Amino acid sequence: SAVISQKPSRDICQRGTSLTIQCQVDSQVTMMFWYRQQPGQSLTLIATANQGSEATYESGFVIDKFPISRPNLTFSTLTVSNMSPEDSSIYLCSVTVANEKLFFGSGTQLSVL
Amino acid sequence: QKEVEQDPGPLSVPEGAIVSLNCTYSNSAFQYFMWYRQYSRKGPELLMYTYSSGNKEDGRFTAQVDKSSKYISLFIRDSQPSDSATYLCAMRNIQGAQKLVFGQGTRLTINP
Numbered sequence: 001s002a003v004i005s006q007k008p009s010r011d012i013c014q015r016g017t018s019l020t021i022q023c024q025v026d027s028q029v030t031m032m033f034w035y036r037q038q039p040g041q042s043l044t045l046i047a048t049a050n051q052g053s054e055a056t057y058e059s060g061f062v063i064d065k066f067p068i069s070r071p072n073l074t075f076s077t078l079t080v081s082n083m084s085p086e087d088s089s090i091y092l093c094s095v096t097v098a099n100e101k102l103f104f105g106s107g108t109q110l111s112v113l
Numbered sequence: 114q115k116e117v118e119q120d121p122g123p124l125s126v127p128e129g130a131i132v133s134l135n136c137t138y139s140n141s142a143f144q145y146f147m148w149y150r151q152y153s154r155k156g157p158e159l160l161m162y163t164y165s166s167g168n169k170e171d172g173r174f175t176a177q178v179d180k181s182s183k184y185i186s187l188f189i190r191d192s193q194p195s196d197s198a199t200y201l202c203a204m205r206n207i208q209g210a211q212k213l214v215f216g217q218g219t220r221l222t223i224n225p
Contacts (some may be wrong), residue, residue: 001159010154040121042201042215043157092156100145102203104156112180 002027002095011081012111020079021108023093028073034066035104036088037090044092049076069093116140119202119216128225134202137204137211139183143204143214144209146178148187151199161187169210191225 003026009050013019035044047057047068053066069077080087093105116200126132134148145164160219161176163169169176177186185204189196202216 004156006156011184040217042117042119042217043213075220079143101147101162102161104149107154109154109155 002029002097004091004093004095004103004104006093006105007086009106010109011113014113015084016082017112019083020077022092023076023105025074025095029095030067031096032070032073033094034068034078035092035094037092043092049051080110085112088112114139116214117202117204119171120216120219123220123222125222125224127193128192128223129196130192132192132221134187134200136185137183138204139184142206144207145205145211146176146185147203148176149201150157151201151205157201194223194225197222
């Protein structure tokens with residue numbers, strides 16, 4: 001498995017502001033992934049972050065709204081930009097091990113007022 | 114129709130009961146099946162991982178896959194209050210370990 005640390009664990013933000021979420025892994029991984037879990041909903045993949053290249057976004061998610069950085073093989077950030085109440089969700093960082101099993105961080109609970 | 118259907122519950126059972134959680138799916142390309150447990154304000158924790166039809170047992174947990182019926186189950190024996198959590202099923206095809214399709218999750222409460 002992998003140990004994945006996320007910061008902050010929760011935050012309350014004002015509409016129109018931005019929040020950057022950090023994800024640190026205890027080992028080097030090729031790909032890191034960002035998921036969103038809206039209240040009462042299942043998890044949805046936002047994007048895949050590869051070190052040294054631009055992130056790959058899933059349908060419905062765009063770089064201007066969710067810019068991602070991946071400066072090295074153990075760290076990534078996701079920014080939620082120009083937030084609105086509809087962005088209130090849990091945001092989860094995840095990594096695969098042996099390209100088989102997916103492990104998640106503890107998540108960032110975001111509330112937008 | 115969603116690719117993966119899971120009854121969101123909530124499901125409430127007494128301590129010691131056998132719990133059955135289920136998911137159905139429509140995509141016959143799904144080959145790998147997982148169950149995650151998610152406690153409140155925590156990320157999902159991988160509980161079971163299977164890739165063939167049949168049963169897989171791990172302690173009090175048994176994962177069952179029936180590919181012909183496109184139906185998976187998680188059984189919890191001798192349920193404990195500490196098992197109270199949301200249980201999410203997830204599945205994928207042979208490509209892309211990260212491209213899991215998740216069920217909505219079933220919220221389970223075990224009453225002492």
